Amino acid sequence: MLVVEKNALSEEIESYVEKYGNDRSALLMILHEIQKKHRHISEFAQQEVARLLNIHPVEVYSVISFFAFLNSNPKGRNLVRICQTISCDMKGKKQVVQAIERELGIKIGETTKDNKFTVEYANCLGLCDMGPAMAINDQVYVNLTPEKAVELLSKVK
Amino acid sequence: MEDKKSLRAPVSQKPHVVPKPEHPEYLGGSITVEINEKKLTVPFGTTILEACKQAQIHIPTLCHHEDLCVAGVCRVCVVEVEGMRTLQASCAFPITAPIKIKTTTNAVRKARKHIIDLLISEHYGECYSCFRNNNCELQSLAKEYGVDHYNFGHVTQPRYEVDNSSYSVVRDMDKCVLCKRCVRTCIDLQEVGVLEAIDRGHNTHIGTFFDKPLAEVICINCGQCINRCPTGALRANDPRDEIWAAIDDPTKHVVIQTAPSPRAAIGEEFGQGAGKSFTGELNTALRRIGFDKVFDTNFTADLTIIEEGTELILRLYKALVKKEIVALPQFTSCSPGWVKYLEHFYPEYIDNLSSAKSPQQMFGALIKTFYAQKAGIDPANIVSVALMPCSAKKFECNRPEMNSSGYKDVDYGLTTRELAQMIKEAGIFLPEMPQSHFDDPFGEASGAGLIFGATGGVMEAALRSVIEFVTGKRVEDVYANADITPVRGFEGIRYAEIPITEVGPVPKLLQHLVPDWNWLKGATLKIAVCHGTANAKKVMEDIKAGGKFSECHFIEFMACPGGCLGGGGQPIPTNEEIRKKRAEAIYNEDKSLPVRKSHENRHVTELYDMFLTDGPCGHISHKLLHTHYVKRGKFIA
Incomplete structure (x- = not known):
């Protein structure tokens, strides 16, 4: 990481701390902001957050590792989350997953080489009556079939 | 109540802790509960445990530890509370109403057995190949509750790699049962913050920042987590095999120095209860194991006092008389955990650290120079072992700058636990050994060196010498029995002021450094003592803010609660009661010694006459007995 980039990131995090306060309870809000902008929270960013909130870096890392929507390693530009819980499973999640894997040429948990997609399992999306369900970034899609899933992916930029 | 801002978890997630009333005899101050149909009156807010x-009534516990905050995560201590739907964790249930508790019902017994069974199902490893065999809390719980087969299965393959990157602490997460004692030790007790729970659900494990190896994160090697781990997941890096090999090698001259704290605690490993010293017995046992010479680290503790005391006097002289800018207060540098803590967290205060090496490293340098010369042994063939109560000493002896003899000054740091194991391996029962003395040329040490083992000890030892140096009076005339009680005790931070009302002649040892003491007349020596890095942090923050500790002249810091006697290499378990008993053993032994002041140790004065000829803080002593530190900082690369 370049020094200029580091400084810019520090400044950005400082502005979040100014906004949400330097109490440890502000941690999640700050992490969300960083995640939103950079799609991941880097090692350096985590240490900066820890420094500014006066907590230990490992505590920040612990929180990030706990939440599925926060991640410390860079992921693809688009995040595909497929519901893995039982009702989606019974409605044919497996075929959907296989079709997506074939289409993108990656396995679940991986990122495409062009950095366009990362595919993951998610625990219950709360749409058990309309399974199989999948979320692409913030948009949820239901009643999937393998064909429909592939078509949805092709529309993503 | 804690300051809300400093709480590690949101209030809603913290176990409910009710402060106890100041006057339990007042109305509402006490509550009568029924435990197993027996009535008992306890202060409001007492936990069921x-x-x-x-x-x-015995309640089994696992995640509960007296030194640590309540966690309530293991659920082993569950009991039945009448009217409540589920079983309650007794360690985290404050009594605020006249409840009825049952501890022996079928539901309780069954639940506890299942909980232990479930803990074991995730616990990889075999007891007989574990260093905690026979001293493992999980093992004894399993025995207590008759868990004799794996009802819920058992992991057959290791899930994690053993992390032995650190010189001091080895982490084997396959044996971890997620009680989070180490997390609470590291974050709350020591405020270093290396370990936390990483990931979620079934994948949860205790890890470091980005799961990096321990050597790459900011670990101060204090080993307090080892002392509190209920299983064998944490242990010290064990050099026993190398030491046995050196002992068995006839070309090697193996010497050992023993620190004051291990002798006050090693009996515990042989079932002797805390608070008994086995100095003489230990010497014999060490010789029988095959160590060629047994030296007393207290000797270099005495030397440390002379060097560090002289350094303090020089700093004060420069500040008060020459009006130079010097780093004051001076910090002690005997505790390698504390030194690394300062290097990481307060690198800007590195100049305040005394440049004097710790007693272990001073001895290492002397053994491979002075002793090698005197005994006519090639230092290349000397293997120098240090018996320490400490895991950080293993790191210290591996610091690259610790080779002023031209060789690695101390080859191996050995903890009390590991030595007890060696003694057992040699078929020796320590308490039955005849007593014997230490070997010359460092045979005699003073009580001042001995009390280094307890918190406040370094300060007391230094004061015994400094008071005599400056006032020319005997310490016994100032403090009864030369027991400087203001610096003793177990409070986290102690502060004392010592007025210097009269001055005497400058002793011979220091005559080349200061002309007279008149500049100290009427001055007040301000000192402080603190133990545990959480307390050290408080003192450092106060110094940073320019508070009362910034006006101190000399501050003793020990990384471990209780000082060395509570070190990370000491027998497991540890708690305040055990630490107090160990301190008692040390102070009692100090009382029984003929020489109790460092400067009265004739071997020390001989050493200055014969070897360190240009005196304390002179050129030779600077080369051998002093060191420098590294500004490490907090950033994890």
Whole structure:
């Protein structure tokens, strides 16, 4: 990481701390902001957050590792989350997953080489009556079939 | 109540802790509960666990530790509370109403057995190949509750790699049962913050920042986590095999120095109870194991006092008389955990650290120079072992700058636990050994060196010498029996002021450094003592803010609670009661010694006459007995 980039990131995090306060309870809000902008929270960013909130870096890392929507390693530009819980499973999640894997040429948990997609399992999306369900970034899609899933992916930029 | 801002978890997630009333005899101050149909009156807010302890009812615990905050995560201590749907964790249930508790019902017994069974199902490893065999809390719980087969299965393959990157602490997460004692030790007790729970659900494990190896994160190697781990997941890096090999090698001359704290605690490993010293017995046992010479680290503790004391006097002289800018207060540098803590967290205060090496490293340098010369042994063939109560000493002896003899000054740091194991391997029962003395040329050490083992000890030892140096009076005339009680005790931070009302002649040892003491007349020596890095942090923050500790002249810091006697290499378990008993053993031994002041140790004065000829803080002593530190900082690369 370049020094200029580091400084810019520090400044950005400082502005979040100014906004949400330097109490440890502000941690999640700050992490969300960083995640939103950079799609991941880097090692350096985590240490900066820890420094500014006066907590230990490992505590920040612990929180990030706990939440599925926060991640410390860079992921693809688009995040595909497929519901893995039982009702989606019974409605044919497996075929959907296989079709997506074939289409993108990656396995679940991986990122495409062009950095366009990362595919993951998610625990219950709360749409058990309309399974199989999948979320692409913030948009949820239901009643999937393998064909429909592939078509949805092709529309993503 | 804690300051809300400093709480590690949101209030809603913290176990409910009710402050106890100041006057339990007042109306509402006490509550009568029924435990197993027996009535008992306890102060409002007492936990069920504490109440049961009072009623002499045994409740099994695992995640609970007296030194640490309540966690309530392991659920082994569950009991039945009448009217409540589920079983309650007794360690985290404060009594605020006249409840009825049952501790022996079928539901309780069955639940506890299942909980232990479930803990074991995730616990990889075999007991007989574990260093905690026979001293493992999980093992004894399993025995207590008759868990004799794996009802819920058992992991057959290791899930994690053993992390032995650190010189001091080895982490084997396959044996971890997620009680989070190490997390609470590291974050709350020591405020270093290396370990936390990483990931979620079934994948949860205790890890470091980005799961990096321990050597790459900011670990100060204090080993307090080892002392509190209920299983074998944490242990010290064990050099026993290398030491046995050196002993068995006839070309090697193996010498060992023994620190004051291990002798006050090693008996515990042989079932002797805390608070008994085995100095003489230990010497014999060490010789029988095959060590060629047994030296007393107290000797270099005495030397440390002379060097560090002289350094303090020089700093004060420069500040008060020459009006130079010097780093004051001076910090002690005997505790390698504390030194690394300062290097990481307060690198800007590195100049305040005394440049004097710790007693272990001073001895290492002397053994491979002075002793090698005197005994006519090639230092290349000397293997120097240090018996220490400490895991950080293993790191210290591996610091690259610790080779002023031209060789690695101390080859191996050995902890009390590991030595006890060696003694057992040699078929020796320590308490039955005849007593014997230490070997010359460092045979005699003073009580001042001995009390280095307890918190406040370094300060007391230094004061015994400094008071005599400056006032020319005997310490016994100032403090009864030369027991400087203001610096003793177990409070986290102690502060004392010592007025210097009269001055005497400058002793011979220091005559080349200061002309007279008149500049100290009427001055007040301000000192402080603190133990545990959480307390050290408080003192450092106060110094940073320009508070009362910034006006101190000399501050003793020890990384471990209780000082060395509570070190990370000491026998497991540890708690305040055990530490107090160990301190008692040390102070009692100090009382029984003929020489109790460092400067009265004739071997020390001989050493200055014969070897360190240009005196304390002179050129030779600077080369051999002093060191420098590294500004490490907090950033994890």
